[in-house]
Amino acid sequence: MPVQNAYNAYKQNSVTTASPGELTLMLYNGCLKFLTQSKKAIEKKNYEQKNMYIQKSQAIIAELMTTLNMDLEVSKNMMALYEYMYARLSEANMKMDVAIVEEVEGLVTEFRDTWKQVIQINRKQQFASGDSV
Structure with missing residues (x-):
């Protein structure tokens, strides 16, 4: 039990100390985790x-939508x-369709990978300019 408590404290600390960019990356990773679990549940x-995991994925996508700066x-x-x-996941949920979940999974993976590159580029620029993190 103490190990689980330490792990939970670590997880909580990693979220509360993460930068906005890192939080977005965590959202993408969480979405991918739930999409994988939804595919297993469909199978x-x-x-x-299946319904629970697809809804969790949709909740993350909805959260990502709220973070967008619509001036850009x-x-x-x-x-x-x-x-x-979001709409495709609703369809996957109704049809029990793994292929649709995989389609969304591919898009989320592309977003996640691109976002990871943006974070890495920003870190390099910060260190090159002498800014501390």
Whole structure:
């Protein structure tokens, strides 16, 4: 039990000390985790778990939507893709369709990988300019 308490404290601390960019990365990773679990639930024909995991994925996508700065053109394009992913997950939930979940998983993976690169570039620029993190 003490190990689990230490792990939970570590997880909580990692969230509370993360930068906004790192939090976004955590959201993408969480979404991917729930999409993987939803595929497994579909394959096992576990309707309750499938629904729960797809809804958790949709909640993360909805949270990502709220973080967009709609003054930027790129945000408008991202919003359209987020809306598409959200709608496709609703369809996957109704149809029990692993292929649709995999389609969304591919899009989320691309977003996550791109975001990870942005974080790395920003860190390099901060260190090159002498700013501390």
